[in-house]
Amino acid sequence: xxxxxxxxxxxxxxxxxxxxxxxxxxxxxxxxxxxxxxxxxxxxxxxxxxxxxxxxxxxxxxxxxxxxxxxxxxxxxxxxxxxxxxxxxxxxxxxxxxxxxxxxxxxxxxxxxxxxxxxxxxxxxxxxxxxxxxxxxxxxxxxxxxxxxxxxxxxxxxxxxxxxxxxxxxxxxxxxxxxxxxxxxxxxxxxxxxxxxxxxxxxxxxxxxxxxxxxxxxxxxxxxxxxxxxxxxxxxxxxxxxxxxxxxxxxxxxxxxxxxxxxxxxxxxxxxxxxxxxxxxxxxxxxxxxxxxxxxxxxxxxxxxxxxxxxxxxxxxxxxxxxxxxxxxxxxxxxxxxxxxxxxxxxxxxxxxxxxxxxxxxxxxxxxxxxxxxxxxxxxxxxxxxxxxxxxxxxxxxxxxxxxxxxxxxxxxxxxxxxxxxxxxxxxxxxxxxxxxxxxxxxxxxxxxxxxxxxxxxxxxxxxxxxxxxxxxxxxxxxxxxxxxxxxxxxxxxxxxxxxxxxxxxxxxxxxxxxxxxxxxxxxxxxxxxxxxxxxxxxxxxxxxxxxxxxxxxxxxxxxxxxxxxxxxxxxxxxxxxxxxxxxxxxxxxxxxxxxxxxxxxxxxxxxxxxxxxxxxxxxxxxxxxxxxxxxxxxxxxxxxxxxxxxxxxxxxxxxxxxxxxxxxxxxxxxxxxxxxxxxxxxxxxxxxxxxxxxxxxxxxxxxxxxxxxxxxxxxxxxxxxxxxxxxxxxxxxxxxxxxxxxxxxxxxxxxxxxxxxxxxxxxxxx
Numbered sequence: 001x002x003x004x005x006x007x008x009x010x011x012x013x014x015x016x017x018x019x020x021x022x023x024x025x026x027x028x029x030x031x032x033x034x035x036x037x038x039x040x041x042x043x044x045x046x047x048x049x050x051x052x053x054x055x056x057x058x059x060x061x062x063x064x065x066x067x068x069x070x071x072x073x074x075x076x077x078x079x080x081x082x083x084x085x086x087x088x089x090x091x092x093x094x095x096x097x098x099x100x101x102x103x104x105x106x107x108x109x110x111x112x113x114x115x116x117x118x119x120x121x122x123x124x125x126x127x128x129x130x131x132x133x134x135x136x137x138x139x140x141x142x143x144x145x146x147x148x149x150x151x152x153x154x155x156x157x158x159x160x161x162x163x164x165x166x167x168x169x170x171x172x173x174x175x176x177x178x179x180x181x182x183x184x185x186x187x188x189x190x191x192x193x194x195x196x197x198x199x200x201x202x203x204x205x206x207x208x209x210x211x212x213x214x215x216x217x218x219x220x221x222x223x224x225x226x227x228x229x230x231x232x233x234x235x236x237x238x239x240x241x242x243x244x245x246x247x248x249x250x251x252x253x254x255x256x257x258x259x260x261x262x263x264x265x266x267x268x269x270x271x272x273x274x275x276x277x278x279x280x281x282x283x284x285x286x287x288x289x290x291x292x293x294x295x296x297x298x299x300x301x302x303x304x305x306x307x308x309x310x311x312x313x314x315x316x317x318x319x320x321x322x323x324x325x326x327x328x329x330x331x332x333x334x335x336x337x338x339x340x341x342x343x344x345x346x347x348x349x350x351x352x353x354x355x356x357x358x359x360x361x362x363x364x365x366x367x368x369x370x371x372x373x374x375x376x377x378x379x380x381x382x383x384x385x386x387x388x389x390x391x392x393x394x395x396x397x398x399x400x401x402x403x404x405x406x407x408x409x410x411x412x413x414x415x416x417x418x419x420x421x422x423x424x425x426x427x428x429x430x431x432x433x434x435x436x437x438x439x440x441x442x443x444x445x446x447x448x449x450x451x452x453x454x455x456x457x458x459x460x461x462x463x464x465x466x467x468x469x470x471x472x473x474x475x476x477x478x479x480x481x482x483x484x485x486x487x488x489x490x491x492x493x494x495x496x497x498x499x500x501x502x503x504x505x506x507x508x509x510x511x512x513x514x515x516x517x518x519x520x521x522x523x524x525x526x527x528x529x530x531x532x533x534x535x536x537x538x539x540x541x542x543x544x545x546x547x548x549x550x551x552x553x554x555x556x557x558x559x560x561x562x563x564x565x566x567x568x569x570x571x572x573x574x575x576x577x578x579x580x581x582x583x584x585x586x587x588x589x590x591x592x593x594x595x596x597x598x599x600x601x602x603x604x605x606x607x608x609x610x611x612x613x614x615x616x617x618x619x620x621x622x623x624x625x626x627x628x629x630x631x632x633x634x635x636x637x638x639x640x641x642x643x644x645x646x647x648x649x650x651x652x653x654x655x656x657x658x659x660x661x662x663x664x665x666x667x668x669x670x671x672x673x674x675x676x677x678x679x680x681x682x683x684x685x686x687x688x689x690x691x692x693x694x695x696x697x698x699x700x701x702x703x704x705x706x707x708x709x710x711x712x713x714x715x716x717x718x719x720x721x722x723x724x725x726x727x728x729x730x731x732x733x734x735x736x737x738x739x740x741x742x743x744x745x746x747x748x749x750x751x752x753x754x755x756x757x758x759x760x761x762x763x764x765x766x767x
Contacts, residue, residue, distance in 0.1 A: 010089045011040035011680045013623045024071025028082040038676025041089030051100040059100025061107040063226040089240030097249040102211035115168035117188030127204035127214035135189040138197035151180040199342035208340040218251040234264045241268030248425035261285040274450040288477020292450025303457035307500040315442040319527035325453040328440035333431030337365040348419045363401035366392035374425040378412035438559035441532035445496035464691040471619040471689040482625035489634035492539040495604035501719040520575035525561035551635045603718040606760040610714035616675035617712045629672040630665035674740045685709035696730030711764040727752040737764035
């Protein structure tokens with residue numbers, strides 16, 4: 001990727017979810033801990049003013065100010081001062097695609113648009129189809145009582161109230177004797193039933209979230225206005241780097257990054273861009289992605305590829321589901337096109353008035369379904385567009401419509417092409433990550449954001465080739481194992497990977513759970529969800545059941561197969577919750593679960609240490625998600641935003657974490673500390689990538705690479721290794737090195753059994 005030679009790139013980052021419970025002042029107090037851990041930069045979730053009570057900060061309401069509940073300007077100053085004094089960089093997550101509009105009174109720009117319509121000075125900020133004005137706000141319930149809508153006099157004018165919601169009243173629209181309904185008819189907006197968001201909205205949303213209204217940052221005036229606070233941070237030398245959320249939602253991501261690079265010429269820039277298998281990051285002026293591609297490579301190399309046939313057969317036998325993930329994704333994308341994106345398709349179809357609207361909607365919906373990647377970036381990605389057109393053209397009528405639209409779809413300056421590019425990414429995200437990944441459950445360790453679940457593990461040689469490409473093309477890209485968006489935490493996936501090594505043990509528990517836990521329905525959807533739930537119980541381990549209930553509710557509603565957010569099936573959901581309880585309370589099932597957990601515990605720890613060390617030392621800039629320096633059992637958000645016990649971590653770090661692998665997690669803390677410190681203190685050891693090959697009967701169980709002096713060695717497939725007799729005569733050639741994890745010195749031909757005498761991983765540095 002093109003970037004200035006003077007870019008300041010951190011040696012690593014540590015992600016903090018800043019919110020009232022972990023404010024900027026709290027983050028400032030953690031700086032000494034992060035420095036002691038070896039971190040290069042603190043990486044902060046969005047800080048600009050967001051909807052009151054927001055737990056994540058992605059619903060920014062005022063991009064010109066820092067959120068007061070998160071610490072405000074004073075807290076920001078304290079953190080920057082603490083970080084700079086300690087030599088720690090600061091990386092900020094920003095949200096250019098949308099603003100939060102759930103509470104209009106908290107968003108000055110949106111409030112102005114509602115009050116003044118197209119005459120508002122902010123009317124050009126938002127991606128609104130003014131040709132279909134008034135603006136439709138989907139907030140009303142299915143039945144609205146006579147007293148639920150109120151016209152309220154306030155200082156300077158009037159407001160309309162609907163429960164906790166407040167809306168402005170345009171000047172001069174309240175006349176004597178006029179009721180609230182009459183006044184509403186005179187506004188620049190209409191309050192409509194919440195269900196109409198999927199079909200009749202006339203503003204662009206973030207995915208299908210009506211409370212997040214799309215911004216027109218392609219307009220330079222909007223870019224400048226919405227980046228004013230970030231620009232001041234850059235000008236004052238406060239930011240080392242910027243992570244950009246969801247650039248695929250923008251009209252022209254390349255243009256956006258060129259403007260951002262001009263605003264922040266020396267910043268380390270990473271894009272939250274999901275790359276499909278074989279896809280390359282466009283030539284944007286950024287250092288790389290936020291790390292999902294690296295996560296997939298690491299996940300896959302710790303999965304036993306030889307188990308694919310048996311694990312697939314087991315899943316099919318127990319659930320009746322014969323779909324591949326590719327099939328499930330197509331099905332999931334068709335589902336969301338039909339149920340979530342009617343508003344977007346209607347707006348796009350209106351750009352083709354000469355053709356039948358239904359034909360255009362059907363054709364463009366099928367086009368979005370058949371995109372292999374999230375979107376094209378015309379003129380780049382024309383081949384992906386062509387492939388999607390070809391795939392969607394199996395239906396003759398769709399083919400004929402797309403043939404007529406093809407010239408416009410290929411024209412980067414055509415509004416039709418621009419809208420379709422924005423649509424395809426949203427359909428991919430909702431249809432894949434938020435639908436298919438909860439429906440097809442063959443092996444959920446691989447059902448991860450940016451993942452490739454149809455690939456069941458990769459051999460060591462393929463991993464090495466991927467890292468050599470990464471070193472050549474994206475050496476400064478972020479790498480990650482856990483983020484705020486991951487479907488399950490890194491150590492949950494590490495434990496689940498063990499199941500591929502013990503398919504017989506797993507089969508016994510899965511069959512017992514499906515047959516006796518009471519997951520409802522004999523249909524494929526119900527059985528597949530039960531299979532997902534059984535894996536979740538094993539992956540999380542002995543977790544608080546209330547967390548499991550919360551996860552189960554989100555997972556089954558996201559799947560939208562047997563229940564959904566819009567139309568919950570109370571009987572199905574009650575039966576699922578009862579199954580969660582039965583897994584804990586039924587003595588026989590609880591005993592079965594305990595047996596599986598005992599089998600996966602230690603090899604799961606081995607996998608967790610191995611994948612963590614690989615992620616921290618592979619090409620790229622490693623990120624440590626908050627709290628994951630110890631064992632972690634997080635599931636999808638909001639579970640992965642739970643408070644972190646930093647007092648415990650600070651104490652364990654001060655006590656010099658033990659390399660003993662046990663439930664305390666200190667072995668992982670030691671691996672994280674030593675890897676981060678080595679990257680920070682001896683960066684010259686991390687400038688290349690050379691595979692290091694072991695020899696001997698268990699060579700395939702040893703993954704090793706030389707980064708230019710620092711050599712990473714980890715154990716793969718630990719149970720299969722033990723069953724085959726252990727390392728035996730397997731050995732590796734090294735120079736005169738010290739294992740910074742154990743303190744042991746080695747040189748020459750080192751038996752793997754000696755190398756891993758203390759831990760199942762080793763990080764070697766020249767003596």
